[in-house]
Amino acid sequence: MQILTNVMKASHSVPAHQPWPRVVVDVPAWISVAEALRDGHLILLGLWGEQDVVHMALLDASDASVGVVSLNELEGTYPSIAGYHPPALRLERTIRDLTGLEPQDLPDSRPWLDHGRWDIRFPLGQAVSRSSVAVPYAFLEAKGESLHQIPVGPVHAGIIEPGHFRFTANGETVVRLEERLGYVHKGIETLISGVELGKAAQLAGRTSGDSTVAYAYAFSRAVEAALGMEIPSRAVWLRAIMAELERLANHLGDIGAICNDAAFSLMLAHCGVLRERVLRAADVAFGHRLMRDRIICGGVAVDLEYNGISALRGLVAEIRRRFPPLVELYDNTASLQDRTVGTGRVVAELARQYGAGGYVGRASGRDFDARRILPYSPYDELAFDVPVFSEGDVNARIWIRIREVENSLSLVEQILDRIPAGPVRIEVSENAEAREGMAVVEGFRGDVLIWLRLSGSRIERCHLRDPSWFQWPLLEAAIEGNIVADFPLCNKSFNCSYSGHDL
Amino acid sequence: MRKLLFGSLIRPPLTEPPPGVSDAAMEELATSIDKAARRRLGHSLSIRAVDAGSCNGCELEMHALSNAFYDVERFGIRFVASPRHADILMVTGPVTRNMGEALLRTYNATPDPKWVVALGGCARDGGCFAGSYAVFGGVSTVVPVDLHIPGCPPSPSDILKGLLALLEEVNKGGRVS
Numbered sequence: 001m002q003i004l005t006n007v008m009k010a011s012h013s014v015p016a017h018q019p020w021p022r023v024v025v026d027v028p029a030w031i032s033v034a035e036a037l038r039d040g041h042l043i044l045l046g047l048w049g050e051q052d053v054v055h056m057a058l059l060d061a062s063d064a065s066v067g068v069v070s071l072n073e074l075e076g077t078y079p080s081i082a083g084y085h086p087p088a089l090r091l092e093r094t095i096r097d098l099t100g101l102e103p104q105d106l107p108d109s110r111p112w113l114d115h116g117r118w119d120i121r122f123p124l125g126q127a128v129s130r131s132s133v134a135v136p137y138a139f140l141e142a143k144g145e146s147l148h149q150i151p152v153g154p155v156h157a158g159i160i161e162p163g164h165f166r167f168t169a170n171g172e173t174v175v176r177l178e179e180r181l182g183y184v185h186k187g188i189e190t191l192i193s194g195v196e197l198g199k200a201a202q203l204a205g206r207t208s209g210d211s212t213v214a215y216a217y218a219f220s221r222a223v224e225a226a227l228g229m230e231i232p233s234r235a236v237w238l239r240a241i242m243a244e245l246e247r248l249a250n251h252l253g254d255i256g257a258i259c260n261d262a263a264f265s266l267m268l269a270h271c272g273v274l275r276e277r278v279l280r281a282a283d284v285a286f287g288h289r290l291m292r293d294r295i296i297c298g299g300v301a302v303d304l305e306y307n308g309i310s311a312l313r314g315l316v317a318e319i320r321r322r323f324p325p326l327v328e329l330y331d332n333t334a335s336l337q338d339r340t341v342g343t344g345r346v347v348a349e350l351a352r353q354y355g356a357g358g359y360v361g362r363a364s365g366r367d368f369d370a371r372r373i374l375p376y377s378p379y380d381e382l383a384f385d386v387p388v389f390s391e392g393d394v395n396a397r398i399w400i401r402i403r404e405v406e407n408s409l410s411l412v413e414q415i416l417d418r419i420p421a422g423p424v425r426i427e428v429s430e431n432a433e434a435r436e437g438m439a440v441v442e443g444f445r446g447d448v449l450i451w452l453r454l455s456g457s458r459i460e461r462c463h464l465r466d467p468s469w470f471q472w473p474l475l476e477a478a479i480e481g482n483i484v485a486d487f488p489l490c491n492k493s494f495n496c497s498y499s500g501h502d503l
Numbered sequence: 504m505r506k507l508l509f510g511s512l513i514r515p516p517l518t519e520p521p522p523g524v525s526d527a528a529m530e531e532l533a534t535s536i537d538k539a540a541r542r543r544l545g546h547s548l549s550i551r552a553v554d555a556g557s558c559n560g561c562e563l564e565m566h567a568l569s570n571a572f573y574d575v576e577r578f579g580i581r582f583v584a585s586p587r588h589a590d591i592l593m594v595t596g597p598v599t600r601n602m603g604e605a606l607l608r609t610y611n612a613t614p615d616p617k618w619v620v621a622l623g624g625c626a627r628d629g630g631c632f633a634g635s636y637a638v639f640g641g642v643s644t645v646v647p648v649d650l651h652i653p654g655c656p657p658s659p660s661d662i663l664k665g666l667l668a669l670l671e672e673v674n675k676g677g678r679v680s
Contacts, residue, residue: 497559
């Protein structure tokens with residue numbers, strides 16, 4: 001039906017926005033987009049605010065078109081999207097916390113990232129100072145006989161990030177889970193405003209440490225799109241190697257850790273060894289185990305030398321040899337399957353409605369991978385499968401990862417075979433006027449979206465949207481009706497980012 | 504599974520020799536560990552990890568300490584689930600304002616003698632997040648710190664070096680029977 005194309009055509013287009021168009025719409029058009037979201041014709045990619053503007057990034061799955069619609073010159077309020085489309089809810093609570101713009105008729109008026117502990121309100125809008133007082137948070141109620149609550153966090157028992165989970169349980173069965181996040185809010189979008197590109201890329205790469213490559217990748221592509229830069233082709237291919245190594249390392253770590261949460265530590269021990277091998281190969285090839293700050297605007301910071309190539313080839317061979325027996329072990333261990341099969345189910349309709357990316361979406365039948373749907377070089381020239389399962393349980397999320405490990409190995413090999421020679425970076429071109437750019441990169445967890453506006457060589461506003469925004473809410477749905485003891489298992493199978501979400 | 508287990512028996516271990524202790528860490532520690540602490544601690548260290556605002560990079564490398572290559576438990580160092588069981592709080596991140604109270608409460612819940620290790624560049628001084636409205640700064644702005652292990656993130660061997668220095672310092676007086 002190409003709804004998005006029609007909206008974009010009918011509205012005033014903003015000139016320097018690349019590679020997808022951005023239009024300024026009026027309130028009726030804004031509402032019509034909200035209705036299209038509600039009716040399932042569009043997917044919400046992002047929703048963020050500025051002092052008197054709200055922007056909404058949209059995907060039209062019918063023709064894979066992407067666009068941004070904006071409401072300008074707001075006077076403190078705008079029509080809420082969440083009233084039509086629940087996936088927008090936490091994003092709108094965040095817009096209000098950070099910019100002070102009030103979404104009219106927002107179904108949930110509680111703050112989200114603002115816990116009352118900052119010295120100011122509305123850091124991205126008209127900042128107002130205040131004395132910080134922790135405000136009690138009213139958790140949603142669950143009514144019924146013999147229900148009890150289990151508060152967990154923000155400091156958790158393992159080596160994980162902080163967040164609060166409020167379970168309401170009936171005996172062992174979870175009746176309701178409510179998440180409260182925002183504990184690791186660092187104010188990245190405020191810090192990144194006004195800084196130069198180098199510093200901004202560093203901040204972007206520290207939004208979520210496990211996806212440092214994906215963030216630096218998306219940030220650099222957004223800057224390059226804004227400036228209309230063409231980077232050397234060797235750099236394009238090197239970026240993809242780093243992205244696949246990051247995917248490999250995280251998926252291997254996750255597969256082991258999920259099994260460990262089902263008390264099967266043998267998988268953790270063996271997958272942990274493979275993960276470490278990936279990090280060591282990355283260290284040899286690119287000089288940093290997590291490849292932090294290796295992707296920069298204009299290319300990459302380091303070239304791949306001969307010893308790096310042989311380390312990567314050795315790595316691929318090693319994982320090809322060691323991984324299949326582990327997959328077989330996973331598949332043939334009844335006690336383990338007993339925990340993962342049928343646990344933490346996300347129905348396909350929810351995954352579609354929330355536009356859940358990554359293994360969460362693909363395990364529940366949502367066939368979306370930014371490398372395929374919104375293809376970027378070099379992936380448009382590479383052969384890879386996008387695995388999709390329909391069961392939506394912990395087991396399916398493990399299998400997506402297993403298949404993606406296999407695909408990433410093949411991708412690393414293909415890239416090593418075909419990578420062109422040449423320079424790996426160019427200087428970022430001078431630019432005086434304001435320009436806007438956007439990029440979507442498939443990280444290991446799902447699609448990372450970065451939108452930015454440059455003014456000269458500085459960032460004026462940058463929005464970083466982690467895939468977790470559309471996955472966290474589904475965890476609440478997945479755990480319902482499961483036993484409390486299966487929560488770590490479900491949570492690990494989602495492995496959402498706290499830091500990426502909290503910003 | 505049997506094949507895998509047999510394979511592990513036959514293959515040489517992956518575990519690497521322990522790294523030397525870090526000199527810088529030794530110096531920082533010299534002042535913070537007293538005799539009473541040594542006597543009570545014996546030879547093992549229990550660590551409670553607290554993420555007070557990290558990007559989760561430091562957590563990844565902390566996890567790596569438990570893999571077969573570093574095998575941190577061979578030194579008597581283990582991660583525990585509660586601050587009540589901990590000797591060391593290993594704190595990461597620029598402490599966010601939203602986590603300040605939780606960190607302080609965790610610190611207060613840890614019995615004496617205790618040490619705080621601030622892990623990573625952000626934990627030292629806030630790193631690239633310093634100056635934000637949402638961040639206090641380094642860990643020492645909220646709780647006293649005994650040892651800083653720098654890096655972004657510090658590699659597992661860097662973390663291990665720092666921890667071994669801590670362990671060595673703690674046990675200088677010899678083990679108490």
